[in-house]
Amino acid sequence: MQAFREAIVAGANGDELGAMALPESYRAAHVRRDEVEMFAGVDSAEKDPRKSLHVSEVPVPELAPDEAYLAVMASSINFNTVWTSIFEPLPTFGFLDRLGKESAWGARHALDHHVVGSDASGVVLRVGSAVRNWRPGDKVVVHCNYVDDQDPSAHDDSMLAANQRIWGFESNFGGLADLAVVKANQLMPKARHLSWEEAAINALCNSTAYRMLVSHNGAPMKQGDRVLVWGGSGGLGSYAVQHVMNGGGTPVAVVSSPDKVDLLHKFGVEAVIDRAAAGYRFWKDEHTQDESEWRRFGKDVRALVGAEPDIVFEHPGRQTMGASVFVCKRAGTIVTCAATSGYMIEYDNRHLWMKLKTIKGSHFANYREAWDANQLVCDGKVVPPLSALYPLDHVGDAAFQVHHNLHEGKIGVLCLAPEEGLGIDDPELRARVGEDRITLFRRHGA
Numbered sequence: 001m002q003a004f005r006e007a008i009v010a011g012a013n014g015d016e017l018g019a020m021a022l023p024e025s026y027r028a029a030h031v032r033r034d035e036v037e038m039f040a041g042v043d044s045a046e047k048d049p050r051k052s053l054h055v056s057e058v059p060v061p062e063l064a065p066d067e068a069y070l071a072v073m074a075s076s077i078n079f080n081t082v083w084t085s086i087f088e089p090l091p092t093f094g095f096l097d098r099l100g101k102e103s104a105w106g107a108r109h110a111l112d113h114h115v116v117g118s119d120a121s122g123v124v125l126r127v128g129s130a131v132r133n134w135r136p137g138d139k140v141v142v143h144c145n146y147v148d149d150q151d152p153s154a155h156d157d158s159m160l161a162a163n164q165r166i167w168g169f170e171s172n173f174g175g176l177a178d179l180a181v182v183k184a185n186q187l188m189p190k191a192r193h194l195s196w197e198e199a200a201i202n203a204l205c206n207s208t209a210y211r212m213l214v215s216h217n218g219a220p221m222k223q224g225d226r227v228l229v230w231g232g233s234g235g236l237g238s239y240a241v242q243h244v245m246n247g248g249g250t251p252v253a254v255v256s257s258p259d260k261v262d263l264l265h266k267f268g269v270e271a272v273i274d275r276a277a278a279g280y281r282f283w284k285d286e287h288t289q290d291e292s293e294w295r296r297f298g299k300d301v302r303a304l305v306g307a308e309p310d311i312v313f314e315h316p317g318r319q320t321m322g323a324s325v326f327v328c329k330r331a332g333t334i335v336t337c338a339a340t341s342g343y344m345i346e347y348d349n350r351h352l353w354m355k356l357k358t359i360k361g362s363h364f365a366n367y368r369e370a371w372d373a374n375q376l377v378c379d380g381k382v383v384p385p386l387s388a389l390y391p392l393d394h395v396g397d398a399a400f401q402v403h404h405n406l407h408e409g410k411i412g413v414l415c416l417a418p419e420e421g422l423g424i425d426d427p428e429l430r431a432r433v434g435e436d437r438i439t440l441f442r443r444h445g446a
């Protein structure tokens with residue numbers, strides 16, 4: 001892939017890239033089937049992605065007619081790569097094996113290595129015979145909704161498809177590599193004013209937050225709404241607060257350090273709670289929650305924004321769900337897409353039914369939602385919260401940071417891009433959006 005790296009950096013066009021020979025193998029971050037038991041008996045927090053994530057050459061798979069090969073310039077760490085690398089809640093090889101049974105093309109995925117990564121920016125190198133809208137040389141980003149377009153259940157909202165998958169988590173050949181194999185209907189234009197790494201980090205978290213808050217499939221939010229955002233400076237949260245502010249709402253962000261409070265204030269979020277400083281103990285012990293702590297939290301939220309939140313943007317799960325259901329306004333919505341701290345949730349149902357609240361589940365985004373969320377990035381209305389950058393060879397260190405909540409926003413990974421800052425094609429738009437705004441998280445994290 002070195003030849004492709006040089007050609008892309010030198011500005012080769014699609015015809016030139018299309019004429020170059022593809023290699024037989026490529027550098028990729030992956031976990032191995034024969035290592036799924038390596039952390040048996042080890043506590044979750046001690047399971048170390050640096051041990052399980054390997055970076056080495058793997059064979060280039062064959063291309064299906066509806067797919068494209070992508071030269072990956074940059075990618076990002078999502079929490080799903082943490083889950084895969086610590087083999088929790090399940091080793092992801094089970095997903096690959098199931099995909100392998102679906103079709104001849106699916107069988108390519110059931111390998112003894114799983115190439116991870118659910119975000120990418122890069123350049124199309126080849127397209128399959130059924131691909132109409134993309135060609136070699138196109139600069140793109142990838143969203144991770146991997147659907148079978150011949151499945152009728154995929155044709156209302158593709159997130160409702162029976163065999164919907166997340167690329168690079170429930171499928172193989174993901175983005176943390178020099179080359180990726182993606183379906184043509186995962187491709188979207190790369191924002192021309194962003195570098196490869198700034199463009200690479202957005203699709204997964206931005207699209208997820210968009211569906212939860214902006215799409216009619218989510219909460220949905222309206223002007224004036226107060227929205228409580230857990231982890232307001234994290235991967236999902238840093239997009240959620242942007243969507244709330246863009247939509248005329250008021251975010252109340254929760255974070256866990258004065259540094260993160262400061263970052264969000266600079267980002268334009270006025271109401272921020274430092275949960276570590278407040279010392280909330282929603283759980284008295286492993287089995288018992290403390291309603292007085294929910295009340296104290298609710299009081300702090302009201303003190304900042306004058307009323308209970310119309311919407312709670314949930315993802316920490318077990319640790320916070322009781323409080324989220326309690327503090328949400330009468331007839332409000334708790335929209336949830338995850339359970340980082342535990343998925344067996346407990347809340348007081350009286351507060352839900354007596355106050356006619358709704359808990360709404362949400363998962364990634366369909367192509368339309370991802371496309372619309374990407375357009376906001378292309379227009380400069382959503383900026384990339386890139387805080388740190390690692391070379392692909394150090395992907396384990398990057399995943400370790402996310403596993404231990406040591407990061408802010410998103411961590412980018414340089415794949416073929418030889419250095420930071422390349423790939424900006426529209427410096428005028430960049431100047432209009434504002435260098436300071438685009439690089440706020442990066443400068444803050446430096």
Ligand code: NAP
Nearest residue numbers: 079208231234235236255256316319337338340341363364
């Ligand atoms: P992230 O970058 O690690 O951010 C999560 C934030 O949540 C952290 O910054 C942290 O902020 C906060 N947090 C963590 N544990 C908490 C706790 N016990 N109580 C309160 N706050 C806590 O991760 P992310 O990318 O936002 O992803 C978050 C979760 O969503 C993960 O489980 C991920 O797998 C899932 N996810 C699901 C989808 C989907 O489509 N279903 C998409 C994206 C992500 P502070 O420490 O500053 O409070």
